[in-house]
Amino acid sequence: MIMFTTADGKNRIFTFLLVCGIFCLSGLCNGMIDVFNRHFKDSLQLSDAQSALVQGAWYGAYFIMAFPGGMVARRFGYRCGIICGLTIILIGSLMFIPVTRMTGETLTIYAAFLSTLFAVGAGFTFLETVANPYATVLGQPEYASSRINLAQSFNAIGWILGPMLGGKFTLGAAGAASNVHLYVPYLVVAGIVAIFLLVFSVAPVPNLSPGEADTPSSPDETGPPLAGEKHFLLAWVSQFLYVAGQCGIFAFFITYILNRQLTPALSEGVARLLPSVMCQYIDGHWYITKGCSPYMLSLAFFLFAVGRFSGSLIQSRVAPHRVLGAYAAINSALMLLVIANLGWFSVSALIVSFFFMSIMYPTNFALGIRGLGVKTKLAASFMVTAIIGGAIMPWCMGRIIDLYGWSYGFVMPLVCFLYIAYYGFTWKKWYVRDVEGAVKVPVLAGH
Numbered sequence: 001m002i003m004f005t006t007a008d009g010k011n012r013i014f015t016f017l018l019v020c021g022i023f024c025l026s027g028l029c030n031g032m033i034d035v036f037n038r039h040f041k042d043s044l045q046l047s048d049a050q051s052a053l054v055q056g057a058w059y060g061a062y063f064i065m066a067f068p069g070g071m072v073a074r075r076f077g078y079r080c081g082i083i084c085g086l087t088i089i090l091i092g093s094l095m096f097i098p099v100t101r102m103t104g105e106t107l108t109i110y111a112a113f114l115s116t117l118f119a120v121g122a123g124f125t126f127l128e129t130v131a132n133p134y135a136t137v138l139g140q141p142e143y144a145s146s147r148i149n150l151a152q153s154f155n156a157i158g159w160i161l162g163p164m165l166g167g168k169f170t171l172g173a174a175g176a177a178s179n180v181h182l183y184v185p186y187l188v189v190a191g192i193v194a195i196f197l198l199v200f201s202v203a204p205v206p207n208l209s210p211g212e213a214d215t216p217s218s219p220d221e222t223g224p225p226l227a228g229e230k231h232f233l234l235a236w237v238s239q240f241l242y243v244a245g246q247c248g249i250f251a252f253f254i255t256y257i258l259n260r261q262l263t264p265a266l267s268e269g270v271a272r273l274l275p276s277v278m279c280q281y282i283d284g285h286w287y288i289t290k291g292c293s294p295y296m297l298s299l300a301f302f303l304f305a306v307g308r309f310s311g312s313l314i315q316s317r318v319a320p321h322r323v324l325g326a327y328a329a330i331n332s333a334l335m336l337l338v339i340a341n342l343g344w345f346s347v348s349a350l351i352v353s354f355f356f357m358s359i360m361y362p363t364n365f366a367l368g369i370r371g372l373g374v375k376t377k378l379a380a381s382f383m384v385t386a387i388i389g390g391a392i393m394p395w396c397m398g399r400i401i402d403l404y405g406w407s408y409g410f411v412m413p414l415v416c417f418l419y420i421a422y423y424g425f426t427w428k429k430w431y432v433r434d435v436e437g438a439v440k441v442p443v444l445a446g447h
Helices: 013-043 053-076 078-094 106-137 141-168 183-202 230-257 268-273 293-315 320-339 344-357 360-369 373-404 411-435
Strands: 279-282 285-288
Touching: 013 053, 013 106, 013 141, 013 183, 013 230, 013 293, 053 078, 053 106, 053 230, 053 373, 078 106, 078 183, 106 141, 106 360, 106 373, 141 183, 141 293, 141 360, 230 293, 230 344, 230 360, 230 373, 230 411, 268 285, 293 320, 293 344, 293 360, 320 344, 320 360, 320 411, 360 373, 360 411, 373 411
Parallel strands: none
Antiparallel strands: 279 285
């Protein structure tokens, strides 16, 4: 398939499938994070802003470790970067065993959990810094955006499974919320990582350079510094705001749907269709339970996965920047419905927003590093730092919710999606300005 054939005529689909496995594992752990946000709120009696520090630790690791990860990839190659990331994840996952046995002050225990999550997140930073640009070079450059969207579709599959795995040992557990079994899902992760370590140690992983699959932005293969690449700089801002908006929605999804002032009662007919552990009878009405909430999050992530797979197909036929702009504009409208607090209409809008968020991260990434040639790995490191938006937004959003209510909280992702729509619809102008007069490059499919 030409989509996976590099300039030397070799088919890289096997390596691409290994990268897809990495994305699936990343999605699994990211999906668990959004369950833990609600879990720690209950088990440690935290406020919404305090519980959002889960995202702060996780995505803060991406910001801090992005450049070390990129340096390893540039110095030692893609394989070494992947193996380093997997090793860190393995160590971090095993750290959950002693942490779940800790006793003492609540804040001390919470800090220990956050530190452990930071360690696992640091490992995934190495993988993200390597895997995203690697997916773009495993075939013809004009299919780079479709390829990275397809690879990240497997990330979405992991996201479906994450809430169910994490929720089984937290929100789905009987009795009062407890941290005692929290190490179990991370033992599963450790086992998967051990297998990946073995495979990447022996499998043929070509260390392709970006210059082999992309055209540099100037004849001397250096071009202007990254600060002069407007399409890259605006992509970084768009990525920052996307991750901010995404993480704000992901972090508070379960808390939102468990709030009986926001999510109305179920009809008796629907309640009878659900297992008894998924609904409860309170004051003459049926409501969903905490045990049901991870499955509703998985449903939302299912739409996210469908969006990723369909987005990859759509972007092979329609210009990716136009798809990005359209999806962001639709999500802006959906956030207005959520803010309006219209009962099930707002709940449905919140769930559907996952579908339209699906293509934003990989598309921003591909558009941002497009045409950068030998600067691709450095640009990828910068793009990964944009994930710091996920560390900042949930805390800010949680603080606003604590002080002013839910409607004001969702204004923040609304603003994020409005900017992303602007970037998507104007990307071609900035890209042409950056590359015109330097060297002609192949345009993305759909132009």
